[in-house]
Amino acid sequence: MVIDYMHVVCLGITRGLLDKWLNNRDQSYYIGNKISFLDKRLLSIAAPDIINRTPRTLKEFTTWKGKCVSVCLSVCVCVCMSVCLSVCQSVCQSVCQSVCLSV
Numbered sequence: 001m002v003i004d005y006m007h008v009v010c011l012g013i014t015r016g017l018l019d020k021w022l023n024n025r026d027q028s029y030y031i032g033n034k035i036s037f038l039d040k041r042l043l044s045i046a047a048p049d050i051i052n053r054t055p056r057t058l059k060e061f062t063t064w065k066g067k068c069v070s071v072c073l074s075v076c077v078c079v080c081m082s083v084c085l086s087v088c089q090s091v092c093q094s095v096c097q098s099v100c101l102s103v
Contacts, residue, residue, distance in 0.1 A: 010069035018061050035059060047071065 022032040031038070035058050042055045053071045056064060064072075 006066040006070065010066045010073065014069050014073055015061070015064070022058065022061065
């Protein structure tokens, strides 16, 4: 059996992470409430000429083909970084507060 990038990384891992980040409302890593902000940034990116697929809205991520996920990984990952970093910061702060309060 041959394992390939498109099916394992793009359609497996990346789509799974997007699903968790955008749909698990009760988790600290949830960013689904920021979809409009992310879409605005994602759709404003001008991909290089060698990429023939343009980014699509995150609201449709469940219907993305492997190539669209690949474009998101290679070109558009910087869009989510600012949001993810702020989520990580808030998680770290809440963990630190709970540890400090328990001491």
